[in-house]
Amino acid sequence: MLRFLQTVYDLILSPALLAAVLAAGVLCTVRLGKHFLRHPLWVAGDLIRPPKSGGRLSALKALTVALAGTLGVGNIAGVASAIATGGAGAVFWMWLGALLSMLVKYAEVVLAIRYRKVDGTGFIGGAMYYMRRPWVAAVFSLLCLFASFALGNVMQAQTVAESAREAYGIPPLLCGAVVALLLYLVICRGFSRISSVTLCLVPLMSALYIGICLFAIGKEISALPRVLASIFRSAFTPSAALGGAGGLVLARVIRAGISRGLITHEAGCGTAPMAHAEADTNSPVRQGFFGIFEVFADTMILCSLTAFVLLIHIDRFPGLDGMELVIAAFELSLGKSAGPILASLIFFFAAATMIGWSHYGKTCLDYLTQNSRRKETYKKLYAVAYSLMAIWGSVTSAGVMWLLSDYAVALMTLLHLPDLLSRLREVTALTRGYFAQSARSLEKTLAPDADSANSKDLRDTP
Numbered sequence: 001m002l003r004f005l006q007t008v009y010d011l012i013l014s015p016a017l018l019a020a021v022l023a024a025g026v027l028c029t030v031r032l033g034k035h036f037l038r039h040p041l042w043v044a045g046d047l048i049r050p051p052k053s054g055g056r057l058s059a060l061k062a063l064t065v066a067l068a069g070t071l072g073v074g075n076i077a078g079v080a081s082a083i084a085t086g087g088a089g090a091v092f093w094m095w096l097g098a099l100l101s102m103l104v105k106y107a108e109v110v111l112a113i114r115y116r117k118v119d120g121t122g123f124i125g126g127a128m129y130y131m132r133r134p135w136v137a138a139v140f141s142l143l144c145l146f147a148s149f150a151l152g153n154v155m156q157a158q159t160v161a162e163s164a165r166e167a168y169g170i171p172p173l174l175c176g177a178v179v180a181l182l183l184y185l186v187i188c189r190g191f192s193r194i195s196s197v198t199l200c201l202v203p204l205m206s207a208l209y210i211g212i213c214l215f216a217i218g219k220e221i222s223a224l225p226r227v228l229a230s231i232f233r234s235a236f237t238p239s240a241a242l243g244g245a246g247g248l249v250l251a252r253v254i255r256a257g258i259s260r261g262l263i264t265h266e267a268g269c270g271t272a273p274m275a276h277a278e279a280d281t282n283s284p285v286r287q288g289f290f291g292i293f294e295v296f297a298d299t300m301i302l303c304s305l306t307a308f309v310l311l312i313h314i315d316r317f318p319g320l321d322g323m324e325l326v327i328a329a330f331e332l333s334l335g336k337s338a339g340p341i342l343a344s345l346i347f348f349f350a351a352a353t354m355i356g357w358s359h360y361g362k363t364c365l366d367y368l369t370q371n372s373r374r375k376e377t378y379k380k381l382y383a384v385a386y387s388l389m390a391i392w393g394s395v396t397s398a399g400v401m402w403l404l405s406d407y408a409v410a411l412m413t414l415l416h417l418p419d420l421l422s423r424l425r426e427v428t429a430l431t432r433g434y435f436a437q438s439a440r441s442l443e444k445t446l447a448p449d450a451d452s453a454n455s456k457d458l459r460d461t462p
Contacts, residue, residue, distance in 0.1 A: 002400065009406055017410045021268045024417050025100030031428050032103045035435050036292075061195035062279035063290040064202040066272040068356030070298050071202065071349055075209075076342070077159075079306040080325040083314065088227070089234030091307045098299035101267035102292045107420055107427045109291035112273030113284035114426065119366075121190065125277025126360075127270030128367050131419045140270065140415045141364035143408045148364070149389050151405035152357020156350035157393030163323075167343035176394025179351070184387035187358040188380075194359050195278070198352060205348035206302065212341065213305035216333035220312045227311040267295055269409055270416035274363040275356065285434040309333075358386050 082090045108127065116125025128137035157179055161172035186197050217224065266272060272291065281287050306326070313329045320328055323342075330338035365382050369375040 002403065005407070006403055009403065009410070013407065013410045017413055020414055020417050021104070022097070022100060024104050024268055024421060025097070027421060028103040028107055028424065029100055031424055032106070032431055035431050036103075038435070059279045059281050059287060059290060061199050062276045062287070063294060064198040065195050065275035065278070065356055065359055066291075066294055067202050067297065068198040068352035070266050070272070070294065070356075071206065071302065071352060075298065075302045075349065076306055076326055076346070077323045079303050080310055080323070083307060083310055084320070084325060087234050088230040088311050088314070089236070091231045091304070091311070092235035094299060094303060094307075098267075098295050102295045104420070105267040105272060105291040105295050106288040107424060108268070108270065108273045109276045110284040110288040110427045110430060111420065111423055112277040113279070113281065113287050114430070116277040121192075122280070123278050124363065124366060126274035126363050126367070127416050127419070128364070129277075130423060131416070132422065133419075136415055136419070138368065140412055141367050143412045143415075144271065145361050145364045145368070147405055147408040147412065148357045148361025149386065150401045151409065152360065153354055153386060153389045154393035154396070154401050155405065156354050157390040158396065160347050160350045161394035163343040163346045167340045172394045173391070176391040179354075179394065180387045180390040182351070183354055183358070183390055184383060186355055187362070187386065188383045190362075194355055198355060201348060201352050201355075205345060205352065206297070208348075209302065209345055210305060212330070212334065212345075213309055216309045216330060217305070217312070219333050223312045224308065227308055230311065231307075266409075268417055268420070269413050270420075271357075271360050271412075274360050283434070285430055288431075354390065358383070361386060 079091075079094075082094065086093075111130045112125045112127070115130040116123045117129060118124075128141050131137040131140065157176055160179060161170075161175045164170040164175045165172055186193055272294065276287055276291065279287050310325060310329050313332050314325075316332075317325055317328045327339055327342060330342060334341060362379055362382055365378055366375060369378050372378070
């Protein structure tokens with residue numbers, strides 16, 4: 001049965017997922033891209049400038065929760081698998097997929113702010129709140145709830161336990177118990193505690209990983225031009241092959257690069273809107289800029305740095321894949337300390353992912369039980385069950401859960417994208433209004449006597 005499900009995923013569901021996300025990326029880029037090409041400096045400036053109203057710190061906290069859900073082992077081991085499968089050219093397709101996915105993630109975030117609700121403690125929202133059919137939103141929420149336990153918890157706990165055992169000799173059960181306790185202490189207090197932890201954890205772990213990558217690359221800086229050349233040269237691998245065989249090789253390279261990129265930045269999946277909806281902002285478009293940055297930071301920075309380190313040394317380790325390839329490559333630069341250092345970083349990445357996905361699961365549970373008088377009790381039970389699942393994940397094999405998680409995420413994306421694209425006209429109108437208002441604000445700054453009628457802030461949610 002497992003083999004049958006894997007075959008169905010490989011032959012039907014995975015190609016459909018890639019085609020759907022890429023088609024959505026092309027459509028969003030065509031409809032929205034012109035605004036960002038005309039005003040790139042405004043976008044960069046709005047990411048730095050504090051807003052007129054709302055809280056910039058709140059917007060950053062929402063971003064770090066979303067990044068916590070996307071930054072994970074996939075940024076390290078996933079990139080290694082993509083290169084092992086598709087060669088250096090997979091990195092080019094990973095970049096292309098990310099560029100096309102940036103405005104998909106932007107549209108998700110804009111709609112999350114546009115359709116969020118007010119609850120007792122603040123805002124709540126997500127893809128399910130802008131889906132047009134309630135039954136589709138309910139199925140999406142159930143799939144995401146399952147994925148929070150499987151992809152967001154069990155897989156991460158298993159990776160942490162395995163790394164801790166190999167690097168420090170810590171028993172998996174003890175590791176799982178410690179992770180479960182720390183996890184519960186974070187998620188039991190809700191989004192405020194989660195976002196406060198991710199605001200510290202995400203920049204710290206990202207800076208540490210970027211630092212060791214730059215150190216490893218710096219030691220072999222003369223090899224970087226060769227690596228870049230191999231990425232672009234190998235992107236269209238079948239130059240030496242002919243006919244159908246060459247097409248199959250190229251298809252494998254493209255699929256390896258794009259699919260691994262989608263796994264890491266999750267554009268189109270519908271998860272990130274649940275974090276961004278909590279931001280204390282009145283501008284969907286400005287928060288959407290953080291969605292673009294999310295994809296950029298995940299794929300164009302962290303995944304790219306991993307790829308550079310691996311490709312510098314890839315010829316020395318034929319046949320290695322995943323974390324084995326990563327550790328072997330970093331050991332050439334960091335020595336035997338590479339294993340413990342990477343194990344510690346994996347703990348941070350996995351912990352952040354577990355925290356981020358706990359918020360996604362709790363948001364989906366809130367949607368499914370919104371009419372129940374016991375929904376607060378259900379949230380408390382979820383926090384306990386989610387934490388205990390880390391203990392089980394640390395001592396179990398994650399093979400079946402990987403496949404079931406792939407199914408859940410693929411089905412979530414395929415359910416979500418039609419509703420996202422059906423509301424693309426709203427996103428376009430909000431984007432056009434925002435940039436038009438920015439242009440009028442600039443004119444008023446240069447000419448203070450401009451008509452005061454132009455002062456209406458079109459950036460606010462209509």
